[in-house]
Amino acid sequence: MSSVVEAGPGRGMSALAAARPTRPGALSSTLTFAWRAVQKVRRDPTQILEALGVPIMFTLVFGFLFGGALAGSTSGYMQFYIPGIVVFTGIMISMRIGAVVNLDNSREVTDRFRALAIWRPAAIVGTLLGNNVLYVVGCAVAVAVGLAVGFRPDGGVLGLLATILITLVFVFSFSWVYVVCGLALKSPTAALSACQAIVFPVSFVSNFFVPQETLPGWLQAVVNLNPFALTITAARGLAHGTATAGEVGAALAGCAALVAIFAPLSLFLYRRRA
Amino acid sequence: MRKSYGEVRAVDGVDLRVSAGSVFGLLGPNGAGKTTIVRTLATLIPPDSGEVRVLGHDVVREARAIRDRIGLTGQYSSVDEELSGRDNLVLLSRLRGFSWGAARRRTGELLATFGLEEAASRLVRTYSGGMRRRLDIASSMIVTPDLMFLDEPTTGLDPHSRNQVWELVRGMVGEGATVLLTTQYLDEADQLADRIAVIDHGQVIADGTPVELKRSVGSSVLRVRLRDAGQRDTAERMLTEALGTAVHTGADRLELTAQVAAEEEATLALAGLSGAGIGLAEYAFGHATLDQVFLALTGHPADGSRAETEEAA
Incomplete structure (x- = not known):
């Protein structure tokens, strides 16, 4: 009978010996890292609380504070403001990516990943994808709070889903800026500060609070190049069922530009890590 | 590299x-x-x-x-x-x-x-x-x-x-x-x-x-531990004469170590100590430890404290 048990190496630690499977593909490795990010959210639910705070606070405080002054009535303002809040929620709660990437990169476990024969960007791309669980929660809360305060989108459920979808595409693209901060700076705190220093001008120099037509001409030119503003324009159109192919195309082009610039820069910094 | x-x-x-x-x-x-x-x-x-x-x-x-x-x-x-x-x-x-x-x-x-x-x-x-x-x-x-x-x-x-x-x-x-x-x-x-x-x-x-490393340093090592610290200087002098090599004293005031070329020399040295009335609590004869190898190769002990000081500077 023992011969059955001892098939194989037949030594005391035979569980140490394992056959070598084939090298995993880029997609498989990326999804594995996405799974890792989801496990971390599951293990630390305070991250979800953060994702709830932003949409609730910004909708209630700024919506009611500015609504009457900016649009004449709060309910009128909400029709304009809420799709922007969805995108803003995404850009705000994804800011933590800078600190996450920085911490990861300073840990020895990254050496282990880097010493594996996997597609190098999988660790970062997977982290970005996995964190979508947080963004979906945040965007859904933004929509729910909006509906509660009188937001009535003409695009219906499909329009709202499209709004959230384009937000997720934008957040994935903009996250590469955070990844660059995370990899370029020395500490998680420094990375987070840099992310904040970038987010505030990007989100306020935009059509987030007010329509860009009310801005001076030179500022409109800047806003028209801001991928955050382009995404908000598309998100408003999608929510209310008025989006044109041009608006959605411009938003996607802005996202593509972010990825084209910041993804290669991130991967350069990731490779360079000593 | x-x-x-x-x-x-x-x-x-x-x-x-x-x-x-x-x-x-x-x-x-x-x-x-x-x-x-x-x-x-x-x-x-x-x-x-x-x-x-x-x-x-x-x-x-x-x-x-x-x-x-x-x-x-x-x-x-x-x-x-x-x-x-x-x-x-x-x-x-x-x-x-x-x-x-x-x-x-x-x-x-x-x-x-x-x-x-x-x-x-x-x-x-x-x-x-x-x-x-x-x-x-x-x-x-x-x-x-x-x-x-x-x-x-x-x-x-x-x-x-x-x-x-x-x-x-x-x-x-x-x-x-x-x-x-x-x-x-x-x-x-x-x-x-x-x-x-x-x-x-x-x-x-x-x-x-x-084994090679230990041999390269000097074949073997004799280690003795005295009963009485007061006899240390006498013991150190006698061992140096008998073995013809430097005798090391460590932090432990009772302990002496010395490299030995041939086993007979160690036996004679021990006999000499006992003849002079120097009591031994214990003695050991064996290959050098890698600590001794490191000391012999680099001139400093392998404690790492020196390297850390340099890194901090």
Whole structure:
């Protein structure tokens, strides 16, 4: 009978010996890292609380504070403001990516990943994808709070889903800026500060609070190049069922530009890590 | 192999050959360049110059072929603190190419082998040093590597955990793995390594089997422990005369050690001490320890404190 048990190496630690499977593909490795990010959210639910705070606070405080002054009535303002809040929620709660990437990169476990024969960007791309669980929660809360305060989108459920979808595409693209901060700076705190220093001008120099037509001409030119503003324009159109192919195309082009610039820069910094 | 960081030559002309199926020890104090050597061999950093081949592949041009076949256990634990032990192993099994189902099966086997089943669902952050190190080594054993790097695997572990790690290393070698181990503990190199290279200031200052290294320093060592510290000076003078070599005195005021060329000399020296009425609490005669090897090779003890001071400066 023992011969059955001892098939194989037949030594005391035979569980140490394992056959070598084939090298995993880029997609498989990326999804594995996405799974890792989801496990971390599951293990630390305070991250979800953060994702709830932003949409609730910004909708209630700024919506009611500015609504009457900016649009004449709060309910009128909400029709304009809420799709922007969805995108803003995404850009705000994804800011933590800078600190996450920085911490990861300073840990020895990254050496282990880097010493594996996997597609190098999988660790970062997977982290970005996995964190979508947080963004979906945040965007859904933004929509729910909006509906509660009188937001009535003409695009219906499909329009709202499209709004959230384009937000997720934008957040994935903009996250590469955070990844660059995370990899370029020395500490998680420094990375987070840099992310904040970038987010505030990007989100306020935009059509987030007010329509860009009310801005001076030179500022409109800047806003028209801001991928955050382009995404908000598309998100408003999608929510209310008025989006044109041009608006959605411009938003996607802005996202593509972010990825084209910041993804290669991130991967350069990731490779360079000593 | 050479590697510099700014002005600092971390590795300055190291030439190593490690044969398959053996344990090779890199022995040296903190800051000697051991980790830099391991990181270069594991394809994490490129060498500034020199040809480095691991398992027949060039570390720069053929890094992926090497990565398929190596396991790396870093100096601090290379595990994810924010995941459970089980999730760590599932993650790495997937990254080695296992399907989800096979990854879970492999994880189960490893958790059992490494005695981590009870703690499997807990976050690694809550693990003790020894558990963390076992998980770390398990993570490197998901597929049996042809070459396993262990960078100071027992630094900071209690003696019990250290013995467990030593058993694991012996088990891996039993499975046919080649292990490259760095350590600043001389007894660890002595216990585990088939060959040892002694590293200091980024250079190999000696290499060979543990026995060869000890022989190269001076055949054997006589160690005596006196009953009465007051007789120390007399004993030291008598031993120096009888053996014709320098007698070392350590922090322990009762203990004297000296290198001995031939065994008869040691016998005569002991007889001389007893004839002069010098009482001995104990005496031992044997091969030099690696501590003594290090002292003889570098002129300073292998305590690492000197290197740390330099790094801080």
